[in-house]
Amino acid sequence: MRQLKQGDYAWKDGRLPVYVYHYTEELMRVSQEAYMEFFTENALGRKAFPSVATLETEVIEMGIGLLGGSSRAGGTFTSGGTESIFLAIKTARDWARREKGIDRPKIVMPVSGHATAEKAADYLGMEVVRTPLRSDFRADVGLLEAAIDERTCMVYASAPGYPHGVFDPIEEIGALAKKRGLWLHVDACVGGFLAPFARELGYPIPPFDLSVPGVCSLSADIHKYGFAAKGASLVLFADRDYQKYQRFEFSNWPRGTYVTDTFQGSRAAGPIASAWAVMNTLGHAGYREIARVIMDTRERFIAGVEQINGLRVLRPSDLCILMYDSVDPDVDIYAVADRMAEKGWFVGKSITPKAVHIALTPVIAPALDAYFADVTACVKHVRSSR
Numbered sequence: 001m002r003q004l005k006q007g008d009y010a011w012k013d014g015r016l017p018v019y020v021y022h023y024t025e026e027l028m029r030v031s032q033e034a035y036m037e038f039f040t041e042n043a044l045g046r047k048a049f050p051s052v053a054t055l056e057t058e059v060i061e062m063g064i065g066l067l068g069g070s071s072r073a074g075g076t077f078t079s080g081g082t083e084s085i086f087l088a089i090k091t092a093r094d095w096a097r098r099e100k101g102i103d104r105p106k107i108v109m110p111v112s113g114h115a116t117a118e119k120a121a122d123y124l125g126m127e128v129v130r131t132p133l134r135s136d137f138r139a140d141v142g143l144l145e146a147a148i149d150e151r152t153c154m155v156y157a158s159a160p161g162y163p164h165g166v167f168d169p170i171e172e173i174g175a176l177a178k179k180r181g182l183w184l185h186v187d188a189c190v191g192g193f194l195a196p197f198a199r200e201l202g203y204p205i206p207p208f209d210l211s212v213p214g215v216c217s218l219s220a221d222i223h224k225y226g227f228a229a230k231g232a233s234l235v236l237f238a239d240r241d242y243q244k245y246q247r248f249e250f251s252n253w254p255r256g257t258y259v260t261d262t263f264q265g266s267r268a269a270g271p272i273a274s275a276w277a278v279m280n281t282l283g284h285a286g287y288r289e290i291a292r293v294i295m296d297t298r299e300r301f302i303a304g305v306e307q308i309n310g311l312r313v314l315r316p317s318d319l320c321i322l323m324y325d326s327v328d329p330d331v332d333i334y335a336v337a338d339r340m341a342e343k344g345w346f347v348g349k350s351i352t353p354k355a356v357h358i359a360l361t362p363v364i365a366p367a368l369d370a371y372f373a374d375v376t377a378c379v380k381h382v383r384s385s386r
């Protein structure tokens with residue numbers, strides 16, 4: 001297995017700006033030890049494992065506290081952004097069916113909404129209407145409103161969206177949702193555990209959490225910028241009363257009543273333990289320090305790329321996701337990306353706009369000088385070979 005891994009991208013060397021969120025070796029050990037301590041337990045069995053139920057409750061409470069929830073808020077620990085979003089959409093669907101009498105509810109979202117929302121809608125038999133963005137890549141609220149019809153139950157917005165790294169105008173969208181009686185879900189899978197700390201450092205992060213009027217649910221991934229083991233996310237609700245529409249209950253079989261709040265039945269307890277341990281180890285100060293490292297890396301990244309003749313970093317970007325493209329007709333940015341891949345860098349390609357896409361994490365900081373040197377060489381090579 002170790003031999004097989006040698007063919008993977010060297011994430012510890014900062015060559016993989018996606019999929020992996022690593023801070024320090026020490027934090028990884030804490031996460032691994034906690035995970036292994038709960039390797040065998042099953043989070044489905046809340047009565048059998050009150051320990052797991054306690055950890056889960058505390059992690060949800062920490063999330064609610066961080067993300068603007070009131071004393072009425074509730075939430076569920078899930079396996080990832082996909083499951084959190086699935087559960088938010090399922091809850092909104094059943095809420096609309098029951099409370100608004102809409103049989104086949106629709107979702108309205110800007111085109112930047114994550115593909116996994118589309119997947120959830122597909123699984124749940126719902127329709128999605130996607131609207132164009134403003135020129136700054138944010139949701140155009142007027143176009144969202146124009147797309148609403150009598151079957152619409154949900155508006156979906158991101159904080160920030162994965163394609164462009166910008167926050168949709170959540171306050172404005174919240175006001176729209178309230179006015180039209182719609183459910184607003186905020187996908188803060190990327191920003192949930194980073195944006196509050198960047199804001200504390202003075203970065204201009206717009207309001208996006210459960211405290212914004214009109215926001216009904218929010219997803220925030222602990223396995224991304226929360227730095228826990230994979231399989232850790234939260235779906236939070238502004239009012240835990242909504243969770244009756246999230247719940248699945250069934251009694252008509254020989255084994256009695258079966259009730260779950262998650263998509264999964266049996267659930268690994270390891271990610272819950274990892275999340276609890278990592279959150280308590282880092283604490284508020286630890287997460288703020290991570291945010292400082294990431295935001296410093298971002299400034300260095302922007303300055304470094306813009307020093308390379310022919311390249312431009314696209315603005316705006318509110319947090320940790322950046323894009324850069326070519327302003328030189330002799331330099332095709334995808335050719336630069338392909339050349340970088342040959343040099344062992346995993347390079348994301350954005351389609352609209354045509355650009356390189358990167359999500360910054362702390363392991364990228366020490367690799368930045370090598371990255372700039374290689375991008376410079378790749379741009380030169382592409383320009384000379386056209």
Ligand SMILES: Cc1ncc(COP(=O)(O)O)c(C=O)c1O
Pocket residue numbers: 079080081082083085114116158160161162187188189190221
């Ligand atoms: C904004 C956003 N939402 C949702 C997801 C899906 O999360 P996951 O891959 O944990 O299921 C991602 C993943 O990158 C994301 O960036």
